Amino acid sequence: MRRSERVAGLCAACAGSVRRVPEFRTEGGLLVRAGGHHDGVARALVHRLKYQGEVGAARPRAALMAAVIEPTPGVLVPVPRALLRRARFGIDPAVELAQRLGLLLGWPVRDVLQPAPWWPRHAGKPRSGRASSVPRFRLLRDAGAPTILVDDVVTTGATAAAAAEALGHGPGRVIAAVAAGKVP
Numbered sequence: 001m002r003r004s005e006r007v008a009g010l011c012a013a014c015a016g017s018v019r020r021v022p023e024f025r026t027e028g029g030l031l032v033r034a035g036g037h038h039d040g041v042a043r044a045l046v047h048r049l050k051y052q053g054e055v056g057a058a059r060p061r062a063a064l065m066a067a068v069i070e071p072t073p074g075v076l077v078p079v080p081r082a083l084l085r086r087a088r089f090g091i092d093p094a095v096e097l098a099q100r101l102g103l104l105l106g107w108p109v110r111d112v113l114q115p116a117p118w119w120p121r122h123a124g125k126p127r128s129g130r131a132s133s134v135p136r137f138r139l140l141r142d143a144g145a146p147t148i149l150v151d152d153v154v155t156t157g158a159t160a161a162a163a164a165e166a167l168g169h170g171p172g173r174v175i176a177a178v179a180a181g182k183v184p
Helices: 012-017 040-052 055-064 084-091 091-107 158-167
Strands: 031-034 074-079 113-115 138-139 149-152 175-181
Touching: 012 040, 031 084, 040 055, 040 091, 040 149, 040 175, 055 175, 074 091, 091 149, 091 175, 113 158, 138 158, 149 158, 158 175
Parallel strands: 031 175, 074 149, 149 175
Antiparallel strands: 113 138
């Protein structure tokens, strides 16, 4: 991102500090397009949204995400948070991001995945420790296509791959658009 670009809700200096992440494929083949590397301002915005329930933090994150998504219309499907975490923090960051992104792009948002009540927390675990905590999702209804999964962070891609599997799509047919990404 050029330092002179403005992003909704961010000053030019903050927007310019967000490091780009080239699109990449996870080990399972899922194409990931991230609106910024998971550090600095991008990480702070994700944290404010995810753990402090500041829905206003979704606005600049969605703007950064919109900049990396192909203009071909699709259906936005949030990757839902575990139900107990949603209750604890009062928010589902992927839903907030998908709704903001849908408004920016004019695309529909469909909540079609039901998460398990709980799964072990991934945050802070090394990649090797995440395999045992992959969440499971149940498909409530067909989302339509093309499907774009929306989540707050992709690290290994295991959660997004589980969501793609629940949708009945192979990872090659689904794009994960995330608010912040860690390059594998």
